[in-house]
Amino acid sequence: MISRITGLFAAIAVAATLAVSPVHAQDQKPADAASAVVDAAPAPAATPAPAKASDNPYGLGAMLQHGDMVSKSVLTLLLIMSMGSWYILIVRLWDTSKLGSEAKDVRSTFFKKTSLADGVRSLKEESAFRYIAAAGVEASEHHEGALTENIDLSSWVTVNIDRAVTDVNNKVGAGLGFLATVGSTAPFIGLFGTVWGILQALTAIGVAGQASIDKVAGPVGEALIMTAIGLGVAVPAVLGYNWLVNRNKSVMGQVRAFAADLHGVLMGNRSVAKR
Template identity: 55%
Template sequence: MNKMMKTVRLFALTSILAGTSILPVSSVFAEETVTPTTVQTTENVNNSAHTPPPQPASTQVVHNPYGLEALWREGDIVAKSTLFILVLMSIGTWYIMVTKFIQQAKIKRQGKEAEAKFWDADSIDHAAEILNETSAYRFIAEKGIHSTKKHGGNLLERIDFNTWVTISIQRAIDKIQSHLSGGLAFLATVGSTAPFVGLFGTVWGIYHALTAIGISGQASIDKVAGPVGEALIMTAIGLAVAVPAVLGYNWLTRRNKAVLDNVRTFGSDLHTVLLSGEIKNTNDLK
C-alpha cells in the first residue's frame, strides 16, 4: 500500500514539473504564432492603402518685364509713338523694295521683247503696235513717232526736225526714269533719319531711368533696368529699320542705272531710224 502511494505521489510530482516546464514553451510558441499574423495584417493594411501619385511640378509662366511687350504695355504715349513711326518706316521700306524690284524686272522683260520684235517689223508704225500696250519701250516709240507727225506750224518750223524728235524721245525717257526713281527718296529719308528716331527713343528711356532713380532715391537695378532696356530696344529697332533702307536704296539705284541704260540705247536707235526718213515714206504710202 505504501508502495502504491509512493508511486502515485511520484507520478503527480512528475506531472506538475512537466506542466510547469511546458507552459512557458507553449506561451513562447503562442507569441511567435500571433506576431507574424499581426505583422501580416499590418502589411496588408499598408499595401491596401493606395499612395497617391506625385503631382507634376506646376509650370508658372513668367513674363519678361524688360522685353518689347513690356515696352508697349508700360510705355507712355511718346515711346509708343516713336515705336509706331519706326514700324511704319520699316513697312514702307520693304514695300518699296519689293514693288521696285518687280517694276524693274518687268521693264527688263519689256526690253528683251523690244529687242526681239521691234527691229524686225516692216515699218516703224507696225513695230510700235507689236509691243505690249503697257511696255515702256512702246511708250517711247509712240512719242517719237507722234513727234515726227506733229512737226509743223509757224512755231515748230523754227525748231529743226532733229531737235524736235530728240526732245520728244528724251522727254519720254525722263518720264520713265522718274517712274523708276519713285520711292527711292523715301528709302534715303528712312536710311538717314531712322537711327535718330531710335536715338530719340533711347534718350527718352534714359530720361525715365533718371526719373525712377530720383523718385525712389536709390539707384537699384530694378529701378533702372526697365527704362534702360526700353532705351536699348529703341536703338536696336532704329538700326534695324535704317540698315535695310540704305542697302535697298543702293541696290535699287544700281539696278535702275542698268535698266535706264537699255532704255536710252533703244531711244538712241529709235532716233536714228526716225531721222532716216522711213516714217515719212510710211506716211506717204498711207
C-alpha cells in the same frame, strides 16, 4: 535620543525633496518652451511658380505696356517708315525686273517689224517702250506750227523722246528719296526714343528712391530697344536704295539704247514714220 535621530532624518529628507524639485521644474520648462516654439513656428511658404520664359520684363511687350505717348509715337513712326521702305523696295524691284525683261524682247523683235506702226502695236499697252516709241512717232508726224517750225525735225524728235525717257526714269526711280530719308534718319529717331526712355526711367527711379540693378535694368533695357529698332529700319532702307540705284542704271541704259535706235530709224526713214 531616538526621537532626535528620527527628526534629523526627516529634516534631511525634506531638504533633499526641496533640492530636487527645482531641478525637475527647470528641466520641464525648457521642454515645454521648445514644444511651444515648434507649435508656434509658421508653416514654410509655398515656393512660387517659376515665371514663364515669354514673360520678359525687359522686352518689347513691357516697353509697350509701360511706355508713354512719346515712346509709342516714335515706335509707330519707325513702323510706318519700315513698311514704306519694304513696299517701295518690293514694287521697284518688280518694276525694274519687268522693264529689263521687256527690254530684251523689244530689242530682239521690235526693229524686225515691217513698219514702226506694226512695231508700236506689238508692244504692250502699259509698256514703257511703247510709250517712248509712240512719243517719237507722234513727234515725227506732227512737226508743224509757228513755234516749232524753226526747230529742225531731228532736234524736235530728240526732245520728245528724251522727255519720254525722263518720264520712265522718274517712274522707275520713284520712292528712292524716301528710302534715302529713312536710311539717314531712322537711327536718330530710334536714338531719340532711347534717350527719352532713359530720361523717363531715371526720373521714375529718382522719385522712387530705389537704384538697385533690377530697378535700373528694366527701364533702361526697354529704352535701348528703340535704338535697335531704328537700326533695323535703316539698314534695309540703305541697302535697298543702293541696290535699286544700280538696277535702275542698268535698266535705263537699255531704255536709252532703244530710244537712240528709235531716233535713228525715224530720221533715217521718214517715209516709214509717216505711215
